[in-house]
Amino acid sequence: MVTTFPRTPSFRLDGKSALVAGASSGIGLGAAVALAEAGARVTLAARSTDKLATIASQLSELGLSTETLLMDIQDVEATxxxxxxxxxxxxxxxxxxxARHSAALDTTIGDFDAVVGVNFRGAYFLTRAVARRQIEAGRRGSLINISSQMAHVGGVDRAVYAATKHAVEGFTKSMAIEWGSYRIRVNTICPTFIRTPLAEQTFANPQRLKWVEEKIKLGRIGEVEDIMGPVVFLASDAAAMITGTALMVDGGWTAG
Known part of the structure; x- marks a missing residue:
């Protein structure tokens, strides 16, 4: 009798097309590289086409084919x-x-509106737009919102930022419920503090840096590479039964 063994679903993304918003630096750039390395055709989107052109050229030298797209998700109608x-x-x-961090008592209306406009409003309508096209074409998909550990806890000087990320978790779960019958999966990745330009302000403050290092149970700051594997996983058939959930990449921050 021949035993039929289960086979591990593929992590490869050959033949898939991917849109990465915020691809000009940090986690977005890492995600774009990871998806391209896994075989996807990646469209790099950001507000600066000059920077994207340089990145695309350098990736081409590595044998990775990408396209670029000028996109400002704050402009919902244009997006x-x-x-x-x-x-x-x-x-x-x-x-x-x-991110525009400040004590809650010092939050300006301008900073509030700017952060909400990108992290919540922009993210919501971009996710919806991509899903709508998938539904119209009758094709399944994987929609990944980069959230934050701050979507599950609070933090000093982060009332607005944390609020927007909590909102991302909420609409992600609701969209996952609504679009599951179309085989569209919607998930978040929730990083801890990652060494990117966005986190430089925090790391430059010795007290804040001490707070971060004490909270991360693995004892180190996150690197962009720590997010690349989770992105490929959620995008691939290896995560075919995962939707409406948050993948914590926080070094144990929220565990305690």
Missing amino acids: EAMVTSLAPFDILVNSAGL
């Missing part, structure tokens, strides 16, 4: 029109983000 005009994507990684 939706752009996504509608393009062929549907199989994968979305929404890594566009903004």
